Amino acid sequence: MTLSFVEHPSPNFDDRSGRRPVDMVVLHYTGMPTATAALQRMSDPEAKVSAHYMIDEDGTVYRLVPEEKRAWHAGVAFWRGVRDVNNRSIGIELVNPGHEFGYREFPVVQIDALIALLKDMATRHGVMPGNYLAHSDIAPMRKEDPGELFPWRRLHAAGFGRWWTDDFKVSPHAPTLQPGERSGAVLELQVALDRIGYGIEGSGVYDPPTEAVVRAFQRHWRQAQVDGIADAETGSLIRHIAEQVLMRRISSERATS
Ligand SMILES: [Zn+2]
Structure with missing residues (x-):
């Protein structure tokens, strides 16, 4: 699969700071009724949000912010000691109306395009398996994207991210822990x-x-x-x-x- 992008530059970015390399990938869904609405919002200087890429449901990849720049997609976040996640990550938006407007399966061609993009990015950035993340992983109190329909298992099979191994078993002694408990x-x-x-x-x-x-x-x-x-x-x-x-x-x- 050859990579091609539709250039759709966004003004919403600034410079990365410090010397730490890019070592995280954060996946989102657009959570808007249409792809066009999402592109407009991520290009609106008033909105002050963006991502490096947006992938439509037909597999079209839009490039909004150059990888060497700091896109504004994570917001208040935390992962493995890092608070300025924008500074260390590539942000990718997947077109999907999301939980608010009719959450649905991510089409196979959309995930094919994502995997091709990740393969291409892996030649430029060293991202360890544990740093392929959902927006909800880095901002659990605020965010639920890309959500429980996102195929993390398929991503892992393609070489990206962490998944459970075949020998995983539920521990017979594992208790059920509930909100409110203290132990x-x-x-x-x-x-x-x-x-x-x-x-x-x-x-x-x-x-x-x-x-x-x-x-x-x-x-x-x-x-x-x-x-x-x-x-x-x-x-x-x-x-x-x-x-x-x-x-x-x-x-x-x-x-x-
Ligand atoms: Zn998000």
Whole structure:
């Protein structure tokens, strides 16, 4: 598949600062009734929002902001210690009306185009598997895009992002944790979510921010049921993904020591 872009420059960007390279990709849905409306909004200087790319449902890729510039797509966000996510990331908008205007499946050709774009980008930026993110991952209290219909599993199969491995099993001892609960098990859950990269306090209290983060995790990794409750499957999956992060950290430390 050869890459071609429709140039649609947006004025909404500024310079990246500091010396840290681009090492995150943040995926969004446009959440507007039409692609045209989304393009207009991301090109309106008053709106002060943009993304590097927008991919239409027919696979057309629009380029709005050059990759070397800082597009304005993340807003108030946090991932793995980074607050200025715009500074470190490429933002990609997928055309979809979203939960407000009729959320629907992402067509195969749209995801084909996304994967081709990610392959092309991988020649320029080193993004580790744990840094292919949903907007909801980096802003769980505010955002739900690209949502629970986004095919993270297919993205992983194409070489991008993290997914659970075939040997994953629900732990028979995993408790169900609920909003309002206060316990050591809640603290353990929060520690695992923090290890994955989420912005979360280790308080031991299943407070609204914890519920929002569990919901964001489910939208990414347990899409069949997004309810903010850490049931046995959700809790086991959180530990499973956190373990993958830990194993990667250990192996990269070994490689550099
Ligand atoms: Zn978004």
